[in-house]
Amino acid sequence: MPQVFGKLPTTRQPWISLGNVDHIEKHDRGVILTCGTAKLKLTILAANLVRVQLAPQGEFLPRRSWAVNRPDEEWEQVPFELEENEIRTSQIRVVIQRSPCRIQWFDQSGQPFAHDTDMGWRMGQIACWKRIETEEHFYGFGERAGLLDKRSEVKTNWTKDALDYDAIDDEMYQAIPFFITLRPQLTYGIFLNITHLSQFDLGASEPGIWRMQAQSQELDYYVIHGDAPAQILETYTALTGRMPLPPKWALGYHQCRWSYETAEVVQQIAHEFRSRKIPCDVIHFDIDYMNGYRVFTWSPKRFPDPAKLIQQLKQEGFKTVTIVDPGVKYEPDGDYLPYHEGLAKDCFVRNADGSLVYGYVWPDKAVFPDFLRAEVRQWWGEWQRTLTEVGVEGIWNDMNEPALTDRPFGDEGVHIPFPMDAPQGNPGEGGTHAETHNLYGYNMARASAEGLRQLRDQRSFVLTRSGFAGIQRWSAVWTGDNQSLWEHLEMSLPMLMNLGLSGVSFVGSDIGGFAGNATGELFARWMQIGMFYPLMRGHSSLTTAQHEPWVFGERVEAICREYIELRYQLLPYLYTLFWQSSQTGAPILRPLLYEYPNDSKTYHLHDQLLLGSYLMAAPVYRPGVECRAVYLPEGTWFDWWTGEKYEGNQHILAHAPLERMPMYVKAGAIIPMQPVMQYVDEHPIAQLKVRIYPGVGEFTLYEDDGRSLNPDYRTTTFQVNDTIVKIQPSHAVRDRTMLVKMVGVGEQSVSEDGSAKQLNFHSHT
Numbered sequence: 036m037p038q039v040f041g042k043l044p045t046t047r048q049p050w051i052s053l054g055n056v057d058h059i060e061k062h063d064r065g066v067i068l069t070c071g072t073a074k075l076k077l078t079i080l081a082a083n084l085v086r087v088q089l090a091p092q093g094e095f096l097p098r099r100s101w102a103v104n105r106p107d108e109e110w111e112q113v114p115f116e117l118e119e120n121e122i123r124t125s126q127i128r129v130v131i132q133r134s135p136c137r138i139q140w141f142d143q144s145g146q147p148f149a150h151d152t153d154m155g156w157r158m159g160q161i162a163c164w165k166r167i168e169t170e171e172h173f174y175g176f177g178e179r180a181g182l183l184d185k186r187s188e189v190k191t192n193w194t195k196d197a198l199d200y201d202a203i204d205d206e207m208y209q210a211i212p213f214f215i216t217l218r219p220q221l222t223y224g225i226f227l228n229i230t231h232l233s234q235f236d237l238g239a240s241e242p243g244i245w246r247m248q249a250q251s252q253e254l255d256y257y258v259i260h261g262d263a264p265a266q267i268l269e270t271y272t273a274l275t276g277r278m279p280l281p282p283k284w285a286l287g288y289h290q291c292r293w294s295y296e297t298a299e300v301v302q303q304i305a306h307e308f309r310s311r312k313i314p315c316d317v318i319h320f321d322i323d324y325m326n327g328y329r330v331f332t333w334s335p336k337r338f339p340d341p342a343k344l345i346q347q348l349k350q351e352g353f354k355t356v357t358i359v360d361p362g363v364k365y366e367p368d369g370d371y372l373p374y375h376e377g378l379a380k381d382c383f384v385r386n387a388d389g390s391l392v393y394g395y396v397w398p399d400k401a402v403f404p405d406f407l408r409a410e411v412r413q414w415w416g417e418w419q420r421t422l423t424e425v426g427v428e429g430i431w432n433d434m435n436e437p438a439l440t441d442r443p444f445g446d447e448g449v450h451i452p453f454p455m456d457a458p459q460g461n462p463g464e465g466g467t468h469a470e471t472h473n474l475y476g477y478n479m480a481r482a483s484a485e486g487l488r489q490l491r492d493q494r495s496f497v498l499t500r501s502g503f504a505g506i507q508r509w510s511a512v513w514t515g516d517n518q519s520l521w522e523h524l525e526m527s528l529p530m531l532m533n534l535g536l537s538g539v540s541f542v543g544s545d546i547g548g549f550a551g552n553a554t555g556e557l558f559a560r561w562m563q564i565g566m567f568y569p570l571m572r573g574h575s576s577l578t579t580a581q582h583e584p585w586v587f588g589e590r591v592e593a594i595c596r597e598y599i600e601l602r603y604q605l606l607p608y609l610y611t612l613f614w615q616s617s618q619t620g621a622p623i624l625r626p627l628l629y630e631y632p633n634d635s636k637t638y639h640l641h642d643q644l645l646l647g648s649y650l651m652a653a654p655v656y657r658p659g660v661e662c663r664a665v666y667l668p669e670g671t672w673f674d675w676w677t678g679e680k681y682e683g684n685q686h687i688l689a690h691a692p693l694e695r696m697p698m699y700v701k702a703g704a705i706i707p708m709q710p711v712m713q714y715v716d717e718h719p720i721a722q723l724k725v726r727i728y729p730g731v732g733e734f735t736l737y738e739d740d741g742r743s744l745n746p747d748y749r750t751t752t753f754q755v756n757d758t759i760v761k762i763q764p765s766h767a768v769r770d771r772t773m774l775v776k777m778v779g780v781g782e783q784s785v786s787e788d789g790s791a792k793q794l795n796f797h798s799h800t
């Protein structure tokens with residue numbers, strides 16, 4: 036097989052198109068169609084979820100669905116009707132066209148979607164073509180540069196170190212072969228369950244047709260129908276898994292740099308945060324904490340006593356996260372144990388001929404664990420003890436696409452891929468690197484998460500650069516090496532929203548930009564919208580100027596402080612959104628189309644963001660700009676800062692001097708808030724402040740200890756109808772009162788004795 040670098044190899048071979056249906060045979064969850072030598076299998080897993088598999092030679096290979104969290108047998112059997120050429124569930128109708136064999140899909144009102152126009156195969160490739168309907172738009176696709184809607188573009192699924200990426204780039208660090216299409220009243224999702232190199236062409240070659248193609252023997256994809264994107268994501272994450280609730284501290288502000296290179300520098304950074312009263316929870320240690328970039332070591336010179344340092348940080352309320360790269364230094368002569376033990380236990384990837392695979396990366400010549408094997412993940416996870424035993428509470432996985440070069444690191448090496456035929460996984464359970472490349476980062480993150488779970492009897496934080504569909508089960512994701520440019524600030528918005536539409540909720544981009552030098556103005560604007568990022572981390576590269584909140588002078592520092600403080604005030608709301616996401620897969624950061632899928636004005640809106648369904652930001656992402664257009668969808672909206680009321684379905688011009696990021700709240704919004712703290716749970720909350728906006732709405736606040744794996748929790752359900760508020764708590768809360776503020780109307784203090792309450796706000800109060 037030729038080596039591929041993310042582009043599908045071109046072949047002149049013509050496609051062999053799937054022929055006529057010879058016969059239809061029922062199985063307990065659907066049908067198998069025989070078409071000459073080929074077989075097409077439809078499996079009904081839910082009323083809105085159907086799996087489609089095409090085996091050109093008529094034999095379905097045992098599928099290694101590494102990313103699928105719920106295999107077919109585990110779905111509850113759903114009723115469906117089968118009549119000659121038609122399958123009906125309570126939500127969709129699937130029509131089998133017999134000559135040639137094509138599948139057509141309809142919703143209950145008879146609207147078509149996902150109609151096959153062709154299906155076929157040729158030398159090692161498989162593909163399916165479907166019709167694009169008028170007004171159809173395409174979202175998701177994991178982590179992608181560019182704007183929100185991907186129609187007319189080509190999206191390749193192949194993880195790669197997307198160093199210096201730009202709007203025009205295709206493949207990036209994550210490969211998530213999933214998308215959602217949307218048009219008024221109809222939305223559906225496609226999950227291509229293939230880990231091999233694959234590609235979506237969304238009308239680029241043929242305007243009215245989209246194509247999925249993979250370097251695989253067999254086609255395997257799921258069609259998910261929904262009445263709105265929310266239902267698609269709920270089903271998609273039932274299939275690929277959901278984010279477990281992270282530790283609450285991970286929702287605080289994270290400070291990172293490549294690198295805070297000595298213990299003294301780290302202490303100084305921590306000291307600056309506390310003395311300047313800028314809230315911060317986490318400090319990340321980049322590669323220079325290690326001894327010569329050997330994973331699971333500490334530099335004796337720079338960090339002579341990590342346990343003591345981390346303990347001091349802990350006392351000041353900081354958590355420590357360390358970077359861990361996959362490349363293990365190849366060091367046959369030394370006594371570097373991760374190498375020797377890994378070799379003795381045969382943990383590293385080997386070539387087809389049995390020799391070790393190696394490449395050059397930070398520690399220079401390095402070997403790579405085969406994370407596809409459970410025992411290797413276990414071994415690696417256990418090595419993290421060297422970090423957790425000195426107090427590390429989170430792991431940051433980098434370079435796991437995997438990124439490597441072909442000669443000593445730092446030379447002008449070319450990036451070489453792993454040998455595509457290197458076997459990974461245990462015999463019978465694994466595949467070649469060509470098949471499992473996209474899973475490398477995914478399984479490394481999995482090893483980190485599983486290991487931390489065993490080592491620490493509480494929730495930990497894992498952050499990964501690379502991943503595949505389902506990565507949300509194991510890790511948060513950041514968008515790699517962005518640049519300190521206004522264009523990258525802007526691009527982070529659709530990038531993070533599309534990740535959210537791909538099931539990955541805990542996401543962030545490096546605030547201030549990783550590469551290059553931010554101006555104070557750029558940094559301030561970035562920090563403002565960074566407050567909305569589910570993962571709020573500032574980071575900067577080795578050769579850039581410092582990028583901490585205070586380095587740009589007092590004015591920018593004050594802005595950073597204000598928005599980070601607002602982040603901490605919003606934590607009860609934000610933490611509840613994380614909980615919702617862990618239950619339903621709903622994104623935390625959402626494009627407006629998620630909430631208003633029938634409003635086509637939202638379809639290209641890449642520069643307005645919703646945190647949950649209530650709070651909207653319209654950030655400024657150009658220098659010198661002090662006002663911007665804001666679209667308010669249907670309903671009534673309030674200005675977050677002034678309380679001014681607007682009717683929706685219109686554009687307004689927002690005033691946005693540097694101190695102000697325009698923010699709006701929907702009528703009926705319920706936003707529980709807490710006092711500013713310097714770090715999460717610095718002290719118990721004496722008063723919970725609940726901001727409510729007159730209208731109709733409901734919100735269930737979720738609270739727990741923020742750290743236990745199976746915590747006791749309490750919920751408080753708020754319902755607002757005009758200016759009447761009903762409160763239904765699950766438990767009493769000791770030593771806390773609640774101040775309920777009906778914005779523009781009045782406020783009332785309420786005891787939290789556990790009883791249900793009804794509050795009436797009258798305009799004269």
Ligand code: MIG
Nearest residue numbers: 292293321322358433515516
């Ligand atoms: O070759 O660890 O994206 O966040 O600071 C660069 C050093 C390796 C790339 C990551 C970046 C990190 C940097 N890493």
